Amino acid sequence: MRLKLVPSVTSVDFFRFWRVTFGASVVAMVLSIVVFFVMGLNFGIDFRGGTTIRTEAVQPVDIGAYRDAMTPLGLGDVAITEVFDPSFGPDRNVSMIRVQAQDGVESVTPETIDAVRLALTEIDPSLVFASVESVGPKVSGELVQSAVLAVVLALVAVLFYIWLRFEWQFSVGAVAALVHDIVLTVGVFSLFQIRFDLAIIAALLTIVGYSLNDTVVVFDRVRENLIKFKKRPLKEVLNLSINETLSRTMMTSVTTLVALIALFILGGDVIRGFVFAMIWGVLVGTYSSVYVASAVLLFIGAKRDWSKSDSDTGGTQFATDDK
Amino acid sequence: MLQIPMWKRFLIWGLCVLGVAFATPNLFYDRVERHNDAVGLIETGTATPELEAEAALWPDFLPNALINLGLDLRGGAHLLAEVRVSDVYADRIDGLWPSVRDLLSDERSVVGNVRRMPSDAGELRVQVSNPDGMARALEVVRTLAQPMQTLTGVGARDLDVTQDGEDIVVTLSEAERTATDDRTMRQSLEIIRNRVDQAGTREPTIQRQGEDRILIQVPGIGSAAELKALIGTTARLTFHPVVSQTSDPDTAPGPRNIIVPSMEQAGLYYILEQTPVVSGDQLVDAQPAFDQNNRPAVSFRFNPAGGRAFGLYTAANIGSPFAIVLDNEVISAPTIQSHISGGSGIITGRFSVEETTQLAVLLRAGALPAEMDFLEERTIGPELGQDSIEAGKIAAIIAMLAVVVFMVLSYGVFGIIANIALMFNLALIFALLSLIGATLTLPGIAGIVLTIGMAVDATVLIFERIKEESLTAKGPARAIQLGYEKAMSAILDANITTFITAVILFAMGSGPVRGFAVTLGLGIITSVFTALFVTRLMVVLYYERARPKTLVI
Numbered sequence: 079m080r081l082k083l084v085p086s087v088t089s090v091d092f093f094r095f096w097r098v099t100f101g102a103s104v105v106a107m108v109l110s111i112v113v114f115f116v117m118g119l120n121f122g123i124d125f126r127g128g129t130t131i132r133t134e135a136v137q138p139v140d141i142g143a144y145r146d147a148m149t150p151l152g153l154g155d156v157a158i159t160e161v162f163d164p165s166f167g168p169d170r171n172v173s174m175i176r177v178q179a180q181d182g183v184e185s186v187t188p189e190t191i192d193a194v195r196l197a198l199t200e201i202d203p204s205l206v207f208a209s210v211e212s213v214g215p216k217v218s219g220e221l222v223q224s225a226v227l228a229v230v231l232a233l234v235a236v237l238f239y240i241w242l243r244f245e246w247q248f249s250v251g252a253v254a255a256l257v258h259d260i261v262l263t264v265g266v267f268s269l270f271q272i273r274f275d276l277a278i279i280a281a282l283l284t285i286v287g288y289s290l291n292d293t294v295v296v297f298d299r300v301r302e303n304l305i306k307f308k309k310r311p312l313k314e315v316l317n318l319s320i321n322e323t324l325s326r327t328m329m330t331s332v333t334t335l336v337a338l339i340a341l342f343i344l345g346g347d348v349i350r351g352f353v354f355a356m357i358w359g360v361l362v363g364t365y366s367s368v369y370v371a372s373a374v375l376l377f378i379g380a381k382r383d384w385s386k387s388d389s390d391t392g393g394t395q396f397a398t399d400d401k
Numbered sequence: 402m403l404q405i406p407m408w409k410r411f412l413i414w415g416l417c418v419l420g421v422a423f424a425t426p427n428l429f430y431d432r433v434e435r436h437n438d439a440v441g442l443i444e445t446g447t448a449t450p451e452l453e454a455e456a457a458l459w460p461d462f463l464p465n466a467l468i469n470l471g472l473d474l475r476g477g478a479h480l481l482a483e484v485r486v487s488d489v490y491a492d493r494i495d496g497l498w499p500s501v502r503d504l505l506s507d508e509r510s511v512v513g514n515v516r517r518m519p520s521d522a523g524e525l526r527v528q529v530s531n532p533d534g535m536a537r538a539l540e541v542v543r544t545l546a547q548p549m550q551t552l553t554g555v556g557a558r559d560l561d562v563t564q565d566g567e568d569i570v571v572t573l574s575e576a577e578r579t580a581t582d583d584r585t586m587r588q589s590l591e592i593i594r595n596r597v598d599q600a601g602t603r604e605p606t607i608q609r610q611g612e613d614r615i616l617i618q619v620p621g622i623g624s625a626a627e628l629k630a631l632i633g634t635t636a637r638l639t640f641h642p643v644v645s646q647t648s649d650p651d652t653a654p655g656p657r658n659i660i661v662p663s664m665e666q667a668g669l670y671y672i673l674e675q676t677p678v679v680s681g682d683q684l685v686d687a688q689p690a691f692d693q694n695n696r697p698a699v700s701f702r703f704n705p706a707g708g709r710a711f712g713l714y715t716a717a718n719i720g721s722p723f724a725i726v727l728d729n730e731v732i733s734a735p736t737i738q739s740h741i742s743g744g745s746g747i748i749t750g751r752f753s754v755e756e757t758t759q760l761a762v763l764l765r766a767g768a769l770p771a772e773m774d775f776l777e778e779r780t781i782g783p784e785l786g787q788d789s790i791e792a793g794k795i796a797a798i799i800a801m802l803a804v805v806v807f808m809v810l811s812y813g814v815f816g817i818i819a820n821i822a823l824m825f826n827l828a829l830i831f832a833l834l835s836l837i838g839a840t841l842t843l844p845g846i847a848g849i850v851l852t853i854g855m856a857v858d859a860t861v862l863i864f865e866r867i868k869e870e871s872l873t874a875k876g877p878a879r880a881i882q883l884g885y886e887k888a889m890s891a892i893l894d895a896n897i898t899t900f901i902t903a904v905i906l907f908a909m910g911s912g913p914v915r916g917f918a919v920t921l922g923l924g925i926i927t928s929v930f931t932a933l934f935v936t937r938l939m940v941v942l943y944y945e946r947a948r949p950k951t952l953v954i
Contacts, residue, residue: 081810086868132785165792188626210625211779217481228909232902239901243894276910277844280917283906284848287899287921294898295862298891326865330858333807337800341850344799346792348473348785349843 083328088321092368093313093376099369100377103258110265117268122275125222127179127215131194132161132172136204139173147197153190154178163347172208172347179215225279229260232286244297247380252293255371259289259362266358277352285359288334292327292367299323300372304380312380316372331364403878403941413934417825420927423464423832432458433465466835469604470620471842471916474790476783477620478628481776484589486582486613488771490523490573493581497525497545497560497571504541505529512538518568525571532567542569549576582613588770590615593632595766606840614776625778635728635772636763638681640711641673643722643734664730665751671731673724678714683707687764689757690747697757698749701764708744716740725750727760793846800850801827804857812864815954818939819860822931826856829927830920839923842916852924859896859932863888868954877952881944885937892932900925 123130133139139160148156155178166172180190191210199205213221233253241249263285267274299319307315335357342353426433439455459465472479498517505515505527513531520526529538539562546560559577563570573581586609597605597619606618622628644658647670654660654672663669683703690700703711715723715737724734725748732750752760804823808816830849834841867884871877903925906918 080813081807083811134784188629191626206782207780208782208785209780211781212625212777214774214776216483217776224909225914228905228914231909232905235901235905236898239898276914277917280844280906280910280914283902283914284917284921287902290898290902291858291895294895295891298894302887322869323865326858326861329811329861329865333804333857333861336803336807337850337853340799340803341793341796344792344796346789348789348792349846352844 082325083332084325086325088324090317090321090324092317092320093373096369096373096376100373103366103370106265107258107261110261110268113265114268117271119264119268119274120271122273123176123211123213123218124275125218125225127213127218129177129179129190129210129212131175131177131191131210132208133175133198133205134208135171135173135202135206136169137171137202139171140201141173143201144173144175144198147201148175148194151190151193151197153180153194161347163350165344165346179213179218221276225276228279229282229286232283233257236286236290240294240297244301245380247375247378248297248301250378251371251374252290252297254374255289255293255363255366256286258366258370259285259359262362263355263358267355272351272354275351277349278355281352281355281359284356285363288356288359289363289366292330292363293371295326296320296323296367296372297375300375300380313376316376320368320372327364327367331360334360403882403944405938405941410938413938416930417828417935420825420829420832423466423835424828424830426459426463426465427468427831427835429459430467433467437465437467464835466838468831468834469838469840470786470790471840471845472618472620472779472781472786473843474786474841474846475620476781476786477618478622478625479777479779479781480617480625480628480632481610481778482615482617482632482773483776484586484613484615484773485771486585487523489581489585490578493573494523494525494571500545501525501527501542501571504545505538508534508537508541512541520570523572526565527569527571528567529569535564535567535569538569539564542571545571546574549574549580585770586613586615589773592767592769593617596632596762597628599762599766615773621783623780625780629775629778631759631762632769633773633775634763635769636681636760636766637728637768638684638764639677639726640679641675641677641724641726642714642718643724644672644674646671661724661726661729661731663734664727664732671724671734673726673731677726678723679703679707679711681764681768683710684764687761689754689761692747692749696749697752697754698747699752699757699761699764700747701745703744705744708742711744711746712740712742716742789843789846793843793850797846797850797853800853804853808857813953814943815864815867815940818936818943819857819864821939822860822935823853823856825935826924826927826931827853829930830923833923833927834920839919840916841920844914844917845920848917848920848924852920852928856924856928856931859888859892859928860936862891863932863936864954867952871952871954877949878944880952881940885933889933892929896925896929 141158141160144158145156148158157176159174159176161172161174163172175194177190177194180187191207195207233256236256237249237253240252260282263282266272267278272278296319299322300316303315303319303322304312307318310318338353338357338360342350342357345353435455436457436459439452439458443452443456502515502517505512509515511531512529512534514529516528516530518526518528527538527542529535543560543562546558546562549557549559557574557576559574559580561572561574563572590607590609593615594605594607597607597617604620606616608616610616617628617632619628641659644655647660648668650660650662650670652660652670652672657675658672659675661671661673663671683706685702685704687699687701690698692698702708719737719739722734722736725732732748735749748760801823805820808819808823810816812819827849830852833839863884866888867880870883870887871880900922903918903922906914907922910918
C-alpha cells in the first residue's frame with residue numbers, strides 16, 4: 079500500500095481564480111502592514127534594550143506579588159509574564175520579567191540584579207534566576223540595523239541570482255513572493271504579539287530560503303516547459319508546471335512541517351516563537367510560490383523565445399495573458 | 402548509462418564512513434569531554450591515576466573532536482565590552498608635556514615663557530608669551546613627532562602639531578590613533594584572555610568584534626557579574642610619593658599632583674605626586690600571602706628596572722609615607738621603614754582572602770590599557786541549557802522517525818534509500834560541525850531539524866522526476882538517468898539561493914543568527930552531496946542487483 083499525497087497526474091487549474099487569490103494576498107499584506115502600524119511588534123530586549131530575567135520556582139507564580147515586590151526598586155517599566163508550557167510539571171513555575179533599559183547605563187548593574195533577586199526571594203525562597211540577559215541601548219539599535227540590512231541584502235542577492243539564472247520577470251515574481259511572506263509573517267507576529275527577537279530574524283531568513291526553494295523549483299519547471307511548448311499560452315504552461323511539481327511540493331512541505339511541528343510541541347518554550355515563525359513560513363512560502371510568484375509572472379508575462387538570441391527576433395517577445 | 406567508476410564509489414562511501422566516524426564522539430559527549438579534559442591536563446604535566454582513568458574513557462585512536470555547545474545549551478556567561486580606546490590618547494598626550502616644556506624652555510630667548518593651557522582630553526595646548534617666536538616654537542615641538550612605519554601612510558608622523566590662535570596644539574595624528582587603537586585592542590584581548598584563563602574555565606571564547614569591541618563567552622561560569630568583576634577591573638597598580646592628607650575632596654592638589662581617595666577610610670584623601678615611582682607594568686609576579694600580623698596580603702616582585710627604582714626611592718625617603726594606588730584608590734600608605742632592596746614587597750589593606758587571591762590574579766595578568774563599558778551581558782543557567790538540549794533531542798528524534806516512516810510509505814525501496822542517505826547527511830553535518838569547531842546553539846538545533854525536513858527535498862525532486870520519466874522513457878535505467886539529470890538544475894538553483902541567504906546571515910548576523918546560519922549552510926552542502934551522490938550510488942547498486950523490469954517508485 080503506497081502513500082500518495084496527491085494523485086500521480088493532476089490537472090488542477092491553479093489560475094482559475096488567480097485574480098481573487100492575488101487580490102486576497104494583497105489585502106492580507108495591507109492588513110499586515112496596518113496591524114503592524116497599529117499594534118507594533120513585541121520587541122524583545124535584543125531590539126529595544128533592557129533586561130530580561132527568567133525565574134523558576136517551586137511555588138506558583140504570583141504576578142501581583144512579584145510586581146509589588148519590584149515596584150519599590152524604581153526600575154521604571156517592568157513587565158512580568160508567566161510562561162506556560164505543557165512540559166512543565168506543577169512544581170516548575172516559570173516567569174519572564176522584563177525591565178526597561180535604565181537611564182545612563184549601557185547594561186544592567188550587578189547591584190540591580192541583586193536587588194531584584196533579594197526582593198523576589200522574599201516572596202518565594204525557592205525562586206532561582208534561570209537566566210539573566212541584558213542588552214544596552216547602543217547595541218540594540220545596531221542589532222535592529224544589521225537585522226534589517228541582512229534581510230534586504232538577502233533579497234537583493236536572491237533577486238540578482240535569479241535574474242542571472244532565469245529572466246528578470248522571474249526575479250520580480252520570486253522577490254514579490256518573498257516580500258509577501260516576510261510582510262505576512264511580521265503581521266502575524268504583530269497580531270499575536272509574539273516576542274520578536276534576534277532568533278526570529280533567523281527564522282524570517284529561513285522562511286526566505288524555504289519560500290525561495292519552493293519558488294525556484296516551480297520556476298525551473300516553467301523554464302523547461304516554456305522551451306518545450308513554445309506555442310502554448312503562458313497560463314497553461316504555468317498550470318502544467320505547477321501540477322507536475324505538485325507531488326514534490328506536497329512531500330517536501332509535509333515532511334518539513336512534520337519535523338517542525340514535532341519541534342513546536344516538544345522543543346520547549348524557549349524556541350517556540352522561533353519554530354512558530356518557521357511553520358508559518360512553510361505554509362505561506364508554499365502558498366506564495368504558486369499564488370504570488372507564478373501569478374506575478376503571469377501578470378507581467380515572460381520571455382517566450384529561449385532558442386534564439388534577442389538580436390535575431392529583433393526584441394524581446396512577451397506573452398500576454400489571455401484576456 | 403548507469404556506470405559509476407570504482408574510485409568514485411570508494412570516495413563516496415569513504416566520505417560517508419568518515420562522516421559517521423567524526424560524528425560518533427558526539428553520541429558519547431560526556432565521556433569524550435572528560436577524556437579530552439584529562440588528556441589536556443596530562444599534557445601540561447600533571448598526571449594522576451584519576452586523570453589516567455578519565456583519559457581511558459575514550460580510546461585515543463578514535464576521533465575526539467566535539468561540537469562546541471553554545472551558552473544557551475550549556476549555560477554560562479556572555480559579555481560584550483566596548484573598550485574606551487580614546488582613553489589611551491589622553492595618557493599619551495599628557496605624557497608629552499614634560500618633554501614639550503623642556504624643549505621650549507631651551508628656546509626661552511625666542512619664545513618667551515611657556516604655559517600649559519586647559520584643553521580637551523587627548524589634546525595638549527601650550528601658550529608661549531612671545532608671539533613672534535611662534536614659528537620657532539612650532540618647529541621645535543615638531544621635532545618630537547616620530548616617523549611611523551605604516552603600510553599606507555608614507556611619511557606619516559605620530560603627532561600633529563598645529564597652531565590655533567596663540568596656542569600650539571599637539572594631538573595624535575590620524576594614523577597614530579588607528580595604530581594606537583589596534584594596539585590597545587590587542588593588549589586588552591591578551592589581558593582578558595590571561596585573566597579568564599587564570600580563573601580556570603573551559604574553552605572561553607574571546608574575540609575582537611569590529612573596531613573597539615570584545616566579545617567574551619565563558620561556559621560554566623556562574624554569572625555575568627562574576628565575569629565582569631574579573632575582567633571589568635583595570636587593575637592599574639602604581640606607587641606614588643605622598644604629599645599630604647586631607648579630608649576635603651575639593652582641595653586643589655597643586656600642579657603635578659593628584660588627589661586620590663583612600664580605600665580603607667571614607668572621607669580621607671591623599672594628595673600624591675602625579676608621576677609614579679614604579680608602576681604595575683614592572684611587576685613580574687604577585688601571589689596571595691599573609692603579613693606578619695597574619696592578615697591577608699599580596700606579595701609581589703618587580704623586574705630588575707622596577708626593583709632598582711623602588712630600591713633607590715625607598716633608600717632616599719626613609720620615614721616618609723608612600724601610597725600604593727590601585728585603580729585610583731589608595732589601598733594603603735605605609736611609612737617607609739627601611740631601604741627595600743631586591744625588588745619585592747607586600748601590599749596590605751583591608752582585604753579578605755578571596756580579595757587577595759583575585760588581586761593577585763589581576764596583577765599577574767597585567768593592567769588593562771583602557772577602561773571598558775559593557776554593552777550586553779547574558780547569563781544562562783546550566784539547568785535551562787540542559788532542558789533545551791533534551792527538548793531538542795526528543796524533537797529531532799520524533800522528526801526523524803516521522804520523516805523515515807513517511808518516506809518508506811511513499812517510495813518503498815527508494816524511500817529506504819532516501820532514509821539511509823538522510824542518516825549519512827546528519828552524520829556529515831555533525832562531523833563537519835565538530836571538525837570546524839562551530840558552536841551549536843538552540844536555533845542551530847532548529848536549523849538541523851529543518852534540514853531533516855528539507856534534506857528530503859532534493860531526494861524527493863529526483864524520485865518524482867524518475868517517476869515521471871518512467872512513464873515515458875524506455876526502461877528503468879534510462880528513467881533513473883534522466884531523473885537525476887533533469888532534477889539537477891532545480892536542485893542546484895534551489896540550494897544555491899538558500900545557501901546565499903545562509904552566507905548573508907552568517908556575515909551580517911550575530912549570536913543566534915550566526916549559529917543558525919552555520920548549521921543551515923552546512924546542511925545545504927551535505928544534503929546536496931547525499932542527494933546527488935549517495936542516493937545515486939545506492940540506486941545504481943539496487944538496480945545492478947535487482948535488475949527490475951519496471952520501476953516501483
